[in-house]
Amino acid sequence: MLSLLPQSGTECQLAAGAINKSGTGLLTFLFKDLQMNILVCISKTPDTTSKISFRSDDTEYNADGVTFIMNPYDEWYALVRAIELTEQNGGNVTVINVGPTANDIIIRKALAIGANDAVRIDLDPADAYVTAANIADHARSHNYDLIMLGKETIDFNGSETGAMIAELLQLPFVSYASDLKVSGSTSTVTRDIEGGVEVCQVEGPFVLSAAKGLAEQRIPNMKGIMMAKTKPLAVVPPTVQNTRVRTSKFVLPAAKSGVKMVAPDNMDELVRLLHEEAKVI
Amino acid sequence: MSVLVYVESPKGHIKKTGNEVITYGSRLARQLGTDCIALIIGKADDPASCGLYGATKVMHLNPGAEPDFDSQAFTALIAEAAARTGAQNIILSNTANGKALTGRLAIRLNAGDVTGANSLPETGSGFTVTKSVFSGKAIARYSIDTPVKVISVMGNTLQPDASGSPAAVETVEIAMMTTKLKVLEKKTSEGIVPLPEAELVVSAGRGMKGPENWGIVEDLAAALGATTACSRPVADSGWRPHHEHVGQTGVAIRPNLYIAIGISGAIQHLAGVNNSKVIVAINKDPEAPFFKAADYGIVGDLFEVVPRLTEAIKKFKHT
Ligand SMILES: Cc1cc2nc3c(=O)[nH]c(=O)nc-3n(C[C@H](O)[C@H](O)[C@H](O)COP(=O)(O)OP(=O)(O)OC[C@H]3O[C@@H](n4cnc5c(N)ncnc54)[C@H](O)[C@@H]3O)c2cc1C
Numbered sequence: 001m002l003s004l005l006p007q008s009g010t011e012c013q014l015a016a017g018a019i020n021k022s023g024t025g026l027l028t029f030l031f032k033d034l035q036m037n038i039l040v041c042i043s044k045t046p047d048t049t050s051k052i053s054f055r056s057d058d059t060e061y062n063a064d065g066v067t068f069i070m071n072p073y074d075e076w077y078a079l080v081r082a083i084e085l086t087e088q089n090g091g092n093v094t095v096i097n098v099g100p101t102a103n104d105i106i107i108r109k110a111l112a113i114g115a116n117d118a119v120r121i122d123l124d125p126a127d128a129y130v131t132a133a134n135i136a137d138h139a140r141s142h143n144y145d146l147i148m149l150g151k152e153t154i155d156f157n158g159s160e161t162g163a164m165i166a167e168l169l170q171l172p173f174v175s176y177a178s179d180l181k182v183s184g185s186t187s188t189v190t191r192d193i194e195g196g197v198e199v200c201q202v203e204g205p206f207v208l209s210a211a212k213g214l215a216e217q218r219i220p221n222m223k224g225i226m227m228a229k230t231k232p233l234a235v236v237p238p239t240v241q242n243t244r245v246r247t248s249k250f251v252l253p254a255a256k257s258g259v260k261m262v263a264p265d266n267m268d269e270l271v272r273l274l275h276e277e278a279k280v281i
Numbered sequence: 282m283s284v285l286v287y288v289e290s291p292k293g294h295i296k297k298t299g300n301e302v303i304t305y306g307s308r309l310a311r312q313l314g315t316d317c318i319a320l321i322i323g324k325a326d327d328p329a330s331c332g333l334y335g336a337t338k339v340m341h342l343n344p345g346a347e348p349d350f351d352s353q354a355f356t357a358l359i360a361e362a363a364a365r366t367g368a369q370n371i372i373l374s375n376t377a378n379g380k381a382l383t384g385r386l387a388i389r390l391n392a393g394d395v396t397g398a399n400s401l402p403e404t405g406s407g408f409t410v411t412k413s414v415f416s417g418k419a420i421a422r423y424s425i426d427t428p429v430k431v432i433s434v435m436g437n438t439l440q441p442d443a444s445g446s447p448a449a450v451e452t453v454e455i456a457m458m459t460t461k462l463k464v465l466e467k468k469t470s471e472g473i474v475p476l477p478e479a480e481l482v483v484s485a486g487r488g489m490k491g492p493e494n495w496g497i498v499e500d501l502a503a504a505l506g507a508t509t510a511c512s513r514p515v516a517d518s519g520w521r522p523h524h525e526h527v528g529q530t531g532v533a534i535r536p537n538l539y540i541a542i543g544i545s546g547a548i549q550h551l552a553g554v555n556n557s558k559v560i561v562a563i564n565k566d567p568e569a570p571f572f573k574a575a576d577y578g579i580v581g582d583l584f585e586v587v588p589r590l591t592e593a594i595k596k597f598k599h600t
């Protein structure tokens with residue numbers, strides 16, 4: 001597979017050529033060619049049932065007593081598909097998280113599910129830019145064939161980190177992927193778009209964000225949990241610290257004024273209310 | 282510091298979401314005392330119509346053939362247009378493509394960005410914009426500190442305002458950058474308004490008992506001109522296609538009207554629909570959690586209530 005190091009299309013081709021001329025036997029070359037080196041970006045979000053509250057004059061999310069989980073799109077789809085690909089063809093899955101020590105719990109879970117090793121960039125990121133910039137810097141010095149993310153985090157629903165990493169590395173980006181097939185250096189991806197799907201073909205390394213359908217959730221087993229304890233987790237300092245966007249305030253939405261009940265045998269009344277009072281039909 | 286609005290024009294046609302972002306961009310431009318330029322890439326049947334929604338000028342980049350979507354190539358073009366027009370505020374729709382572009386453009390333009398904004402920015406002192414976070418359980422106010430800003434706007438944030446007049450169009454012939462991505466095929470359902478764009482949605486859950494009963498839901502949707510949706514277990518059991526699944530792990534929507542039929546109202550379901558303007562819940566269980574999130578509630582057997590509602594809608598439409 002191609003390496004991520006090259007920054008532009010032409011250099012990419014040069015790199016591919018270099019592999020071809022490397023003089024290794026054809027068999028080893030073919031074998032190596034199928035192996036994938038995959039980076040999966042994982043994030044931590046409050047459990048879906050968590051109570052949402054704020055502190056410091058509503059400028060900060062109050063994490064007290066909140067259970068955190070690995071973002072479902074990262075865990076269920078991106079990570080599992082990455083593991084499946086390396087199970088089929090060999091290779092390596094590295095998970096990466098930009099976050100504080102407390103995130104080691106979700107990183108160990110990813111290792112228990114089947115990732116080979118992990119990197120934590122030791123910074124509590126305040127915006128998507130600083131997250132993407134640090135991940136891109138890491139990727140520049142490693143030969144990843146594929147960088148996978150979740151389609152969005154379920155707390156802030158940014159859906160922007162993958163696009164940023166792709167632009168920083170000048171790579172193609174396929175968002176909302178619900179199917180991924182890899183054959184040599186060519187990947188075929190189905191992505192969800194409004195009212196349907198689009199099927200794309202990508203040559204060489206790229207960035208993908210995972211949607212439902214890409215894989216089936218895996219529950220870590222006892223063996224996986226034991227093995228995870230000894231798998232390597234490298235903690236590295238951030239390369240970028242500056243942010244571009246600040247969360248200046250949180251507001252709780254206005255409460256519903258209460259439900260108005262309509263008798264089940266009087267649907268004319270419901271239609272009247274929807275027309276005259278709610279003005280939606 | 283003008284405002285540049287990227288307007289999607291699938292198959293040459295600008296949809297309501299496109300007109301919404303032009304309206305948004307032109308209001309922002311008015312606030313900032315600058316002009317609003319609409320940017321179209323590819324086929325466009327009526328680019329001058331952007332003026333109706335407040336664009337002062339339209340830049341139409343025409344590559345000849347209809348270009349396939351590639352975030353890398355489109356980012357390069359939008360960034361080029363921003364450079365040419367000196368735009369410092371770039372506005373996009375919060376669609377699948379719009380989101381894939383927003384983060385890329387932010388990097389390309391050294392900009393701060395917000396995806397899924399749900400209000401006009403406050404620009405009095407500084408630049409702040411809000412969006413719905415934590416699955417609709419809170420609203421966050423973001424301050425962007427960089428000179429250039431990129432914002433994708435949630436559908437249904439503003440109603441399109443067509444009170445302007447057609448704008449001058451500058452057409453520029455361009456060549457698309459070649460990249461490592463190729464679109465092989467695009468499959469979209471014709472005729473039906475896709476869920477994220479639908480203003481009226483009729484949705485049903487496990488209370489339907491089985492896929493064979495969906496006729497009454499489809500009849501109601503047809504009478505209203507609504508798009509159909511469903512809860513997750515319904516899609517997971519294969520009763521309905523996956524793209525109909527709404528909620529936290531499915532599509533998040535904010536239509537004007539959401540009618541929930543035989544859906545209990547679990548928190549993960551509500552996460553995707555509680556930004557709807559008006560919610561109607563139909564459930565036989567008076568204790569169903571959905572009634573706490575609804576504006577109108579009907580306690581009753583859906584197999585009786587739904588056909589009755591369809592008749593009432595038909596009657597209303599004929600008078
Ligand atoms: C991490 C996570 C993510 C999830 N994401 C989603 C998501 O994105 N979307 C989603 O929908 N769910 C999601 N779920 C599942 C969610 O928790 C609920 O299980 C699901 O929404 C229930 O679907 P339902 O309301 O159709 O079914 P049920 O909970 O079984 O409710 C059926 C309802 O129908 C009513 N009913 C039955 N018969 C009749 C009748 N004859 N007339 C009238 N009413 C009747 C019942 O009173 C009941 O309220 C998620 C769960 C988890 C853990």
Ligand SMILES: Nc1ncnc2c1ncn2[C@@H]1O[C@H](COP(=O)(O)O)[C@@H](O)[C@H]1O
Nearest residue numbers: 041043098149150152153158159160161
């Ligand atoms: N702090 C983080 N560390 C690693 N990956 C992250 C982090 N935040 C977000 N991501 C990845 O980016 C995806 C999209 O996040 P977002 O753009 O914030 O919606 C997530 O699903 C993760 O895969």
